[in-house]
Amino acid sequence: MADGGQDNELAALEKVLLDKSADPVDLPFSLLKAITGNFSEDNKIGRGGFGAVYKGVLPSGHTIAVKKLFEQFEILDKNFACEIACLVGVKHKNTVRFLGYCSETQHVMRLYEGRSVWADVRQRLLCFEYLPKGCLADYLSDASCRLQWTTCYQIIKGICEGIHYLHQQRIIHMDLNPQNVLLDNNMVPRIADFGLSRRLSGSQSRAITDHKLGTMDIWHQNS
Structure with missing residues (x-):
């Protein structure tokens, strides 16, 4: 987790986690991938119709919940935009705290019909406070x-x-x-x-x- 840019993003995430008045932050996919152990099964804490939820552990020891929306979901962008629009500015003791989001499209090599092709992979993620008692x-x-x-x-x-x-x-x-x-x-x-x-x-x-x-x-x- 290492370069100066990522250190700055970690600091911003720590700030919004500890300061309830802070606004959600834009986070890079690489950071969320790192704190969830590359979205490992060991860190998975839930799964729903739109995505899977992972436990993300920060270097400070603080824990957050990272919701990774399914890439193949056909109305992904619409639901992602609606969810952020509703979450931004919502601050109440009986609603989950929204900490940040990630929206990136990566150009990666994938196998298709037996050959390697370039493909655009959309990454859409949301970060929340981690609530240990479950649902x-x-x-x-x-x-x-x-x-x-x-x-x-x-x-x-x-x-x-x-x-x-x-x-x-x-x-x-x-x-x-x-x-x-x-x-x-x-x-x-x-x-x-x-x-x-x-x-x-x-x-x-x-x-x-x-x-x-x-x-x-x-x-x-x-x-």
């Missing part, structure tokens, strides 16, 4: 891990406050489910996965869609 679905489905009523109330209240905040920002999540509610160390809920979200214009009062694209997106903690 709400893990606790609803595991009978041995029943939550106390006070914790259940805290989670319900937090989700409602998060959604109310999003609606005040004219953002409709459109894929709210237990897989997309993450929990921090204190079991405070954070609404995540804005891939299907829509930010309404001033003249709109609702969002209408003809396609249901929401899928399971489960985040868990690796030991």
